[in-house]
Amino acid sequence: MEKKSLNHLPECLVLSSANFKHGHLLIVTGEVLTNEVQSILIRFAKVFEHTYTRFLDLQKAEKQARETQVELSLERIRSRVTEMQESSDLFDIVVTMRNEFLSLGHEADYFWHMKWAKDNYEMSMTAEDGGRLGMVITVPKFVHDNIPTLAKWEKSKKPTFVLALDAEDAWDYIENMNTHGHYQLADPNAPTKEDIEHIGGLTFIIARTTHGEIGFSLAGKVPNPPKASIDILVRFASVFDLAYKRFEDLQNSEAQARETQIELALEKVRSQSMAMQHSNELQRVIEGVYERLVELDIEIHACTIITASKKPKELLCWFASNTDQFIKPFRLPNNTMLIIKEFFNGFKKKRETFSKTYSFKEKNRFFNYIFEHTDFRTIPEERQKLALESNVYNVSNTFMGHSGIQLNRYSDKPFSKQENEILVRFGKVFEQSYIRFLDLKKAEAQARKSEIELALERVRARTMAMQHSDELQEASFLLDEQVRALGINTWGCAFNIYGDKESTEWFGNEAGVLPTYTVPHKGIFKEYYDRGQRGETLFVQEFSGEACVAHYEFMSTLPVIGEVLKNLKKTNNGFPNYQIDHVVYFKYGYLLFITKEPVPESHDIFKRFAKVFEQTYTRFLDLKKAEAQSDLIKKEKERLEVALSELKATQSQLIQSEKMASLGELTAGIAHEIQNPLNFVNNFSEVSKELLDEMLEEIENGDMEEVKAIMDDVVQNLEKINHHGKRADGIVKGMLQHSRASGSQKEPTDINALADEYLRLAYHGLRAKDKSFNATLITDFDDTLEKVNVIPQDIGRVVLNLLTNAFYAVSEKKNQNNIEDFEPTVSITTKKDSNKVNISVKDNGNGIPKHVIEKIYQPFFTTKPTGQGTGLGLSMSYDIVTKGHGGELKVNTKQGMGTEFIIKLPI
Amino acid sequence: MKILVVDDEHDVKTLFLQRFRKEIRKGELEFVFAFSGEEALQTLNNMQQEAVLILSDINMPGMSGLQLLEKIKKDFVTPPPVVMMVTAYGDEDNYNTAKKLGADDFLTKPVDFKLLKEKLIQII
Known part of the structure; x- marks a missing residue:
């Protein structure tokens, strides 16, 4: 084909298109295509269709492959998720x-x-x-x-x-x-x-x-x-x-499982704390906290519980870890060191959660300090090493009202929020445990207090009952027993009472008591003595090894105790080689408590025993003093008793002499009274004899009339003789009765007859003394009066006394001679007055002056000139009437008008 | 002449009557009795101016023999009666008082009736 330039525009264009499934092939020519070419084009189109379809298929397959890749990726992600x-x-x-x-x-x-x-x-x-x-x-x-x-x-x-x-x-x-x-x-x-x-x-x-x-x-x-x-x-x-x-x-679900785990762990802590019977089980609870936290997979190396200490600037730390050794709670004093400061601050502010990672330097400052200055030094060496060598120090704290928990971790993993939260929950549960612990402790303290009080009381009661200091022997046994009952393991106890150059000691222990012995103020005893004199209250002396043996050797040289100890040596093959003497002082000596181990927590109790004993011993000394005084008092009392009995004898003599005095007063009257009847007896008997002579004469004279008359006279005379004889007899009997000592029995007595008889005796008695005396006697006896149960001679004595006084009163008045036509009159009256009989003796004398009347019943009080009255008359009368007969003796007197005494006797 | 015997003892009357039985019977002596001083004075008053010998006890309740003596000696002057005092207490006080009061004689008990009889007969 001819090469053509695009710059050269063709004259015409022919577009030839061959269609296929997905499009068409287009050929641009300058001329119409030949059929051949056209068919080729069509064939091309067909071929292309195949190719294109294949291309499309390929493309589709590629895309599918890619998608598959993606899907696979996604699937892998999905499956990874599923594996989660x-x-x-x-x-x-x-x-x-x-x-x-x-x-x-x-x-x-x-x-x-x-x-x-x-x-x-x-x-x-x-x-x-x-x-x-x-x-x-x-x-x-x-x-x-x-x-x-x-x-x-x-x-x-x-x-x-x-x-x-x-x-x-x-x-x-x-x-x-x-x-x-x-x-x-x-x-x-x-x-x-x-x-x-x-x-x-x-x-x-x-x-x-x-x-x-x-x-x-x-x-x-x-x-x-x-x-x-x-x-x-x-x-x-x-x-x-x-x-x-x-x-x-x-x-x-994890959270739920975790929650269940945590709750279970907390429940374990809770139940462990509830099972606490004694405060000393708290350490076990704390270890439980540690174990539960470990079970919850919280990585910790130790767990420390923090509680308030007795001192404000101090915290008490209870350590729990995987170590087997028991670590005693240790006191952590406040300090400016960062870790300690933050620790105290957290406790003070009750920070619910506080976690931190401390630097190596801070950490070691802290540990070096507590290993040196606190009891935390007792933890095993490898633990100390772990703490000091670890690079990181993570802590998580929770602080509640009374307690806090710190978790320690020596790895570089800080405590997570979840871990902190769990710790807070443990903190809350532990707080309950700790409150229970405090309650237990309080109850234990109270129980302990009463235990101590009881022990003190027993010793107090025993020593209080002491009559002799030798009883301290027994008391020492009791003391030892009581101290041991308080869980203080004494080996023996003694009382030591100071003397001038030596002290006396009484020792007792579980085995019994030693005989009382004395210890000189020499050697250790001098030291004990001197320290007491210096005012020390407690001295603790530890004897160890040879020093202890030496102490016993020294003791063996002492009398009494020495013998006992020598025997002890023989039986035990030697002396003990360790003991601690606790010497607690009181005013008069000291108590000695011997133990085989240190008991610092019991020192206060020892002091309390000393104090109690001081009280009772002081009382004992007072008692001894009082006894000595009471001996004096006893002697004095005996002396006084002798004096009193002498006085009583004198008094009875006086009373007797009062009787005799009144008898003396009566003697003259009695003489008169007896003389008269005797005269009559004599006269009548004489005259009777004469009459009988006369009668004989008349018989001879045969004047029988006269004989008969004389005989009547003689009979009458004999009756008179008999009458007067009896009269004399009665007087003598009365006199005897009067002088007889008292103690006679009560007997039914004719009060009127008694009054009459004594009236006459009194009158004649006075008349015998004072010839010139005379008085008008008035008697007024109640005839309806029945016999009254009295001691006749006692009542007679009273009547006689009252009458004598009455006569004295009227004779006094008469002798004053300043009252014209004063007729002394004494009257005696008896009168029945419902359930009483009144015997009234009344005179018209001068009456009793007011200042005298209060004293008239006092013994030895008399207004009569010296020698004339004993002063016992009215006093005795009063006693006879009131005490002897349950009666009353009343007196009514009016100045210048007279006095009346009334004896009121119950019938 | 009448003899007035004063004594608070009633049996004195019986005794005198018997002692002087014969004399009374013969009418040689005549007795009058009083049992107290007061009664004696009354008797004396009743006897008017009759000559009397008084024999009185001293110790008597109420008026004593000595009071009686004093009164008799004072009140009964004409003719002055002979008063003889009789007492159990032959002490000097009584004797002197009696003499001072003008007693004519003083007898002590127990009375010797033989002697009294002689004295009475002598006086009368």
Whole structure:
């Protein structure tokens, strides 16, 4: 064919088209094609149709293959999601996605997933090489707000967004994240500023998912990244949604399982604390807390419980770990050191949660300090080494009202939010345990207090009842017994009471008591003594090894105790080689408590025993003093008793002499009274004899009339003789009765006869003394009076006394001679007055002056001149009437008019 | 001459009547009795101016013998009666008082009736 130039326009154009299924072949010629050519064209078209169909088929197959690839990728992602066992596997998904993305021929540096929460983004991202997870971080929401286009997109519904940043903007963004983000996992190979500058920026290609985004980054600022990559990312996003759904399901069930685990663990702690019967079981509860936390797969090396100490600037720490050794709670003093300061601060402010990673330096400052200054030094060496050698020190704390828990971790993994939350829950449960512990402790303290009080009371009661100091022997046994009952393991107890040059000691222990012995103020006893004198209250002396043996050797040289100890040596093959003497002082000596081990917590109790004993011993001394005094009093009493009995004898003599005095007064009267009847007896008997002589004469004379008359006279005379004889007899009997000592029996007595008889005796008695005396006697006796049960001579004595006084009164008045026509009158009256008989003796004398009337019944009181009255008359009378007869003795007196005494006797 | 015997003991009357039985029967002596000083004074008043010998006890309730003596000596002057005092208490006080009051004689109990008889007969 002729070569033609396109510049040369043809004269005509012939378009020949051969159609085939998908189009046509077009030939432009200058002339109409020949049929042959036409048929060739048609054949070409046919061939082309075949080729094109094949091309199309190929194309279709290629596309299908690609799609299959994508689908396979997606399928792999899907299957990876299906394999997810834990929610943390979600992080790994980003690695899978990146791998698939690359395998599909797309380019990507980092691949990430970001969950949009309310206030922050939770992001997990691959490492640079993409083969593993590089970073897990929580970023606050405002970090994105600084990039308006990004923020805008997030609020829109557009599926994708490309954020192409130059180096400066990219670094700003990263730094923002570093500053505000919270790393759960940090990528040590994260790009540096230089890296960013080197690659000239960063481009983030982002696709929306149901809960946030996924994305990948490209190096440099790439405003239009390949569409295919973006499309694939969108497809990944939808697959990720599925994965996320599954993740959420897993997370839920995981959370539930975890929750159950945690609840179970807490329940174990709770039940362990509820089972606490004694406060010393708290350490076990604390170890339980540690074990439960470990069971919850929380990586910890130790768990420390913190509680308030007795001192305000101190905390008590209870340590629990996997170590077998029991670590005693140790006191942690406040300090300016950061760890301690933050620790105290947290406790003080009751910070619910506080976790921190301390630097190596801070950590070791802290541990070096507590290993040196606190009891924490007792933890095993390998633990100390672990603490000191660890590079990182992570702590998580929770502080409640009374207690707190600290978790320690020596790995570089900081405590997660979840772990902190779990710790808070443990903290709350433990707080309950601790409150229960405090209650138990309080109850125990109270029980202990009453136990101590009881023991003290027993010793007090025993020593209080002491009558002799030798009873201290027994008391020492009791003391030892009581102290041991308080759980203080004493080997023996003693009382030591100071003397001038030596002290006396009483010792007792479980085995019994030693005989009382004395110890000189020498050697150790001098030291004990001197310390007491210096005012010490407690002295603890430890004897160990040879010193202890030496102490016993010294003791063996002492009398009494020495013998006992020598025997002890023989039986035990030597002396003990260890003991602690606790010497607690009181005013008069000291108590000695011997133990075989240190008992610092019992020192106060020892002091209390000393105090109690001081009280009782003081009382005992007072008692001794009182006894000595009472001996004196007893002697004095005996002396006084002798004096009293002498006085009584004197008194009875006096009373007797009063009787005799009144008898004396009566003697004259009695003499008269007896004389008269005797005279009559004599006279009548004489005259009778004469009459009988006369009668004989008359008989001879035969004057029988006269004889008869004389005989009548003689008979009458004999009656008179008999009458007067009896009269004399009666007087003598009365006299005897009067002088007889009292003690006679009551007998029914004719009061009228008695009154009459004594009236006469009294009158004649006075008359015998004072010849010139005379008085008018008036008697008025109640005839209806029946016999009254009285002691006749006693009542007679009273009547006589009253009459004597009455006569004395009237005679006094008469002797004053200044009253004309004074007729001394004494009257005696008896009168029945319902259930009483009144005997009244009344005179018209001068009456009793007022100042005298109060004294008239006092013994030895008399108004009569010396020698004339004993002063016992009225006193005795009063006693006879009131005490002897249950009656009353009344007196009515009127100055210048007279006096009336009334004896009222019950019938 | 009548003899007035004053004594608070009633049996004195019986005794005198018997002791001086014969004398009374013969009418040699005549007795009048009073049992108290007061009664004696009354008797004396009733006897008017009759010559009387009074024999009185001293120790009597109410008016004593000595009071009676004093009164008799004062009130009964004509003829002055002979008063003989009789007492159980032969002490000097009584004797002197009686003498001072003008007693004519003083007898002590127990009365010696033989002697009294002689004295009475002598006086009368």
